[in-house]
Amino acid sequence: MRILQILHNHKFGGAEQHLLQLCVGLRTAGHEVEVAAPKGSWVEQRLIELGFKVHHFDFRAHYDLLSLFRLIRLLQQKRFDLVHTHLVRGAVYGRIATSLTNTPLVSTVHDLTTWKNYPRKRAVIAVSEAVKRHLVSRGYSTALVGVIFPGARDCGLGSDVDAVRAQSRDELGLSPADTAVFLIGRVAEVKGHDLALAAMRTLHPKYGDSIKLFFAGQETSWGRELHARDGGKEAVWLGRRDDIPRLLAAADICIQPSRSEGLPLALMEAASAGKAMIAAQVGGVPEVIVTGQNGLLIPPNDADALASAIDRLAHDPALRQRLGHEARKAFDAKFSIERMLSATLDAYQHCIEAQAA
Numbered sequence: 001m002r003i004l005q006i007l008h009n010h011k012f013g014g015a016e017q018h019l020l021q022l023c024v025g026l027r028t029a030g031h032e033v034e035v036a037a038p039k040g041s042w043v044e045q046r047l048i049e050l051g052f053k054v055h056h057f058d059f060r061a062h063y064d065l066l067s068l069f070r071l072i073r074l075l076q077q078k079r080f081d082l083v084h085t086h087l088v089r090g091a092v093y094g095r096i097a098t099s100l101t102n103t104p105l106v107s108t109v110h111d112l113t114t115w116k117n118y119p120r121k122r123a124v125i126a127v128s129e130a131v132k133r134h135l136v137s138r139g140y141s142t143a144l145v146g147v148i149f150p151g152a153r154d155c156g157l158g159s160d161v162d163a164v165r166a167q168s169r170d171e172l173g174l175s176p177a178d179t180a181v182f183l184i185g186r187v188a189e190v191k192g193h194d195l196a197l198a199a200m201r202t203l204h205p206k207y208g209d210s211i212k213l214f215f216a217g218q219e220t221s222w223g224r225e226l227h228a229r230d231g232g233k234e235a236v237w238l239g240r241r242d243d244i245p246r247l248l249a250a251a252d253i254c255i256q257p258s259r260s261e262g263l264p265l266a267l268m269e270a271a272s273a274g275k276a277m278i279a280a281q282v283g284g285v286p287e288v289i290v291t292g293q294n295g296l297l298i299p300p301n302d303a304d305a306l307a308s309a310i311d312r313l314a315h316d317p318a319l320r321q322r323l324g325h326e327a328r329k330a331f332d333a334k335f336s337i338e339r340m341l342s343a344t345l346d347a348y349q350h351c352i353e354a355q356a357a
Contacts, residue, residue, distance in 0.1 A: 001081040001348065002032045004074075006090035008059045012042040012218045013186050014265035015086050015110045018127075018150040020046055022084075025151075025341040027052075033254070036071065036090070038264060046191030050081035059089050062117065068093055075101040082106065082348050088114045095119045104355045106347055109135060111262040112283050120144075123351045124342070126282025128263040148345055151340030155245040156328065168250035172214070172236070175324035179211045179314045182251040184244060184266045187215060192257035192280065193235075194226055198258075198284050199310060200234040211314060214251075216241045232339075246330070248273035252320060257298070257306050261285050267295075268335045271327035276320035278309045288335075294326035 003026060007019050020043060023033045037044040047054050055074060059067050071093055075083070082104045085094035091107045095118075098105040107118050108125040115138045124145045125134035132145050174180050183196050187324050191302055193215060200213045210281060218240040227237050241247060248254070254270035254286040256279035263284035270277050271288065277295035279285045280302075289295035296313070298305040313320050 001153040001354075002034075002078070003348070004034050004036060004078070004080045005086070006036040006071075006083060006094050007086040008036075008038055008045060008055075008057065008089040008093075009043070009087055010041045010237050011186065014150065015108075016041075016043040017265055018110070019043055019086055019109075019336055020050075021151055021153065022341070022344065023047065023052060024050065025337055025346075026310045029345070034080075036074070041230065049106050052242065060091050061323055062092050064093075066234075068096060071097040072100055072125075075103050078350055082352060084108070084348075086110065091119065092117045100123075102355075104348075104351045106351050109262070115140075123347060123354075125347060126262075128287050129263045130284040130287065139329065148340060148343045148347065149263060149335055150265060150268070151337030152265055152272055152331070152335050153337065154331075155248050155269045155273040157245055157249055157273075161249055164246055165249040168246045172212075172250055174212065174250065177210060179207070179252050180250055181211065181213045181253045181255060181286055181310060182247060182270075183213070183215050183217075183255050183257075184247065184270070185217045185264070187217050187219040187226065187258070189220075189222045190259050191217075192259055192301075193223065195257040195303045195306055196255060196299065197226070197230055197234045199307035202304065202307040203310060203314075204234070206311075207314070211310075212236060214238055214247070216244070216247055231353070245273065246268060248275060253278065253310060255310070256280065256285065257300075257303075258285070259300055263287065268331060271331040271335065274324040274328040276313050277327060278306065278313070280306075288326075288330070290330075293323075294330050295323055328353075 008186045026033045034053040034058045036055045038058050039209040044054050083094050085091045104121045110127050112134050125148050127150050132147050135145050136142050213235040215235050216238040254275045254277045261283035267288045281297040282300050291297035296309045310321050
């Protein structure tokens with residue numbers, strides 16, 4: 001198949017990482033993949049490094065006629081077998097352009113906050129059952145909305161994990177006795193970094209410096225303000241990192257106190273590394289964590305509950321090990337890239353056949 005992927009976002013997040021994994025997987029499987037993305041964005045830079053053809057589009061709001069005409073012309077010239085859009089702006093322009101060129105279209109919805117501008121009469125992929133329920137509640141046909149979990153890379157390091165853990169912890173200033181708590185992901189209000197800081201303020205009088213919180217992720221303007229207020233008192237701010245498997249090797253506990261989630265990639269990667277996880281019970285999170293089985297779920301917006309859960313796991317290494325072992329089993333069963341790729345190709349084929357009928 002000849003496939004055009006469309007994603008308009010300058011940020012670095014789960015949707016962008018998913019697109020990258022999907023493009024690589026499709027190419028490895030023998031398909032021809034090109035991408036429409038903003039010039040200078042993280043995803044554009046990474047795709048070019050990997051040898052993909054990237055068409056630069058800067059879709060300005062929802063009324064950029066020049067970009068729409070350019071996209072229509074691209075589809076007419078290239079005659080792609082299918083267009084796959086991600087996030088809302090790509091869906092808006094992809095829906096119009098594919099309708100005018102009679103090109104099959106699939107659109108992926110990655111979150112619980114957008115719904116208005118996705119196509120209602122074309123195939124839609126939700127990244128979790130929670131996202132599907134959200135769309136159906138807004139009037140989308142349940143028959144047209146499928147669920148495909150985004151595949152996560154395997155961050156387990158096999159036989160190298162002990163050596164990498166020791167080296168990574170040494171670089172981070174961690175002793176063997178320290179408990180390292182990681183929150184990995186974009187530093188934005190929706191991710192709950194402020195709740196993590198509040199939890200640490202509760203725990204530090206009890207644990208002192210033997211428990212350390214690490215933030216690894218690109219900072220939004222909200223995140224920069226939070227960073228300035230904290231000043232490194234409660235957390236170690238690592239910024240955006242490209243060595244997540246090494247950070248996970250160093251971690252003892254991974255947390256995700258989000259206020260809203262479609263399906264958090266950070267939790268799936270933590271599961272692949274066999275880490276004990278704590279997360280707020282929002283959106284698609286319960287599709288990753290079964291509380292008490294492969295992690296702990298807490299109420300949203302509850303810093304005290306987060307502190308109690310961290311305290312519980314910090315005191316119980318055996319529980320951390322058991323939860324991490326079960327998390328890895330869940331990853332193998334549901335969240336591998338191979339499973340995602342197979343399900344996505346099935347969705348593509350179904351979409352192409354339905355349009356040809």
